[in-house]
Structure formats: C-alpha cells, structure tokens
Amino acid sequence: MSAVERPPVDEIQSLYIAHHGWLNGWLRRRLGNAADAADLAQDTFMRLLARDAQIAAREPRAFxxxxxxxxxxxxxxxxxxxxxxxxxLAALPVAHVPDLETRAIVLETLVEMDRRLQAVPPAVRSAFLMFQLDGVPQAEIAAQLAVSVATVQRYLVKALHQCCFPA
Structure with missing residues (x-):
C-alpha cells in the first residue's frame, strides 16, 4: 500500500484532539469503568492509524x-x-492448574478461535463445537441440525479450515 492510501496522521491527530474526551466519556458510560474506557478509546485511534483508507468522516463522533x-x-x-x-480452571484440581504464562497463551488462543469461528455460519459453528467440545457423533449432529451426515462433514471441514487457515 502506498503512503497516499493511508489516512494522514494529522487527520487522525485532529480527530483525537477534537473528540478523544468525548469518546472516552461515551465509552465510560457504556463500560462503567474509566480504565477500560481509556484503553478502548486509545484502541479506537490505534485502529484508525492502522487503516489502509482515507477517513472522510462527515460526522466524526458517529464515525x-x-x-x-x-x-x-x-x-x-x-x-x-x-x-x-x-x-x-476453578473446576480443575490444583495440581492440574496451568501456570500464569500458559493460562495467558490458552486464553489468547481461545479468543482467536472464537474470532475465527464467528466468521462461519451459525450451523457450521454449532456442528463444529458439538463435535469437538461435546463429542457428539456426526449422525446425532445431523439429526439435531436437520441436515445430512455429509453436510455435517462439510461443516466440520469448513470450520476446521477456518480455524487453521483464516482468510
């Protein structure tokens, strides 16, 4: 991408100066927490900096x-x-609870898998979760979703592909 396609930093700086306080207050009212609101306000502007397109907001606050x-x-x-x-984790015996670093890695992995699975249709996601997490046999998933076993198999492949090779 060329530098011309990126939003100019001064445009984002102007938005930041003019509307950061408002955005922070807007987020604080929704979250009920000043620290989380401040973090998400910063994340909003970081997302704008990462965009590969011009920002032509006629209504900056709505944007x-x-x-x-x-x-x-x-x-x-x-x-x-x-x-x-x-x-x-609370249901695990103390001896089996992973250390803090492992917990952080697992949590990040769970969040990423959830994000990837949100990109597939609900029936595909349901079939995949029933099969992988609950161990439901494919024939039973097919009956619950009112589809063929072959369709369930396609769903499982689609979800697995999304988890391993997202677009």
Whole structure:
C-alpha cells in the first residue's frame, strides 16, 4: 500500500484532539469503568492509524462511535470467554492448574478461535463445537441440525479450515 492510501496522521491527530474526551466519556458510560474506557478509546485511534483508507468522516463522533462499538463488542466477548475459562480452571484440581504464562497463551488462543469461528455460519459453528467440545457423533449432529451426515462433514471441514487457515 502506498503512503497516499493511508489516512494522514494529522487527520487522525485532529480527530483525537477534537473528540478523544468525548469518546472516552461515551465509552465510560457504556463500560462503567474509566480504565477500560481509556484503553478502548486509545484502541479506537490505534485502529484508525492502522487503516489502509482515507477517513472522510462527515460526522466524526458517529464515525468514532461506530469504530468503538466494534471494540466494545470484542471487549465483552473476550470477557465472556475469559470468565468461562476461569470457571473451567476453578473446576480443575490444583495440581492440574496451568501456570500464569500458559493460562495467558490458552486464553489468547481461545479468543482467536472464537474470532475465527464467528466468521462461519451459525450451523457450521454449532456442528463444529458439538463435535469437538461435546463429542457428539456426526449422525446425532445431523439429526439435531436437520441436515445430512455429509453436510455435517462439510461443516466440520469448513470450520476446521477456518480455524487453521483464516482468510
């Protein structure tokens, strides 16, 4: 990508100066936490810096809110995954609880797999999770989803491909 296609830093700087305080307040009201709001406000502007397109926002606050809204959704989804993982860890015997570094790696992997699986249709995701996590046989998945076993097999291949080779 050429430098011309990237948004000019001064354009983002102007947005930052004019609207960062507003965005931070907007996020704080949604999150109920000043620290998380500050982090997501910064992440919003970092996302803009990473874009490969010009920013021609006629309504800068609506534009920033749209970008931040996606980050808020990701934030809450990550929090759900983290909570589920912590609950699973709490059920383990103390001797089997992984160290902090391993837990961080596993959590990042879970979040990334969730992100990748969000890119496939719900039926594909459901089939994959039933098969991989619950050990449901393919014939039973086919019955539950009202599709053929061959379709379930295609779903499993599609989901596995998405997990290993995302677009």
């Amino acid at each position: 920033l809110a749209t970008v931040a809204h996606g980050l808020v959704a990701n934030f809450f989804r990550r929090r759900q995954i983290e909570q589920a993982y912590l609950e699973a």
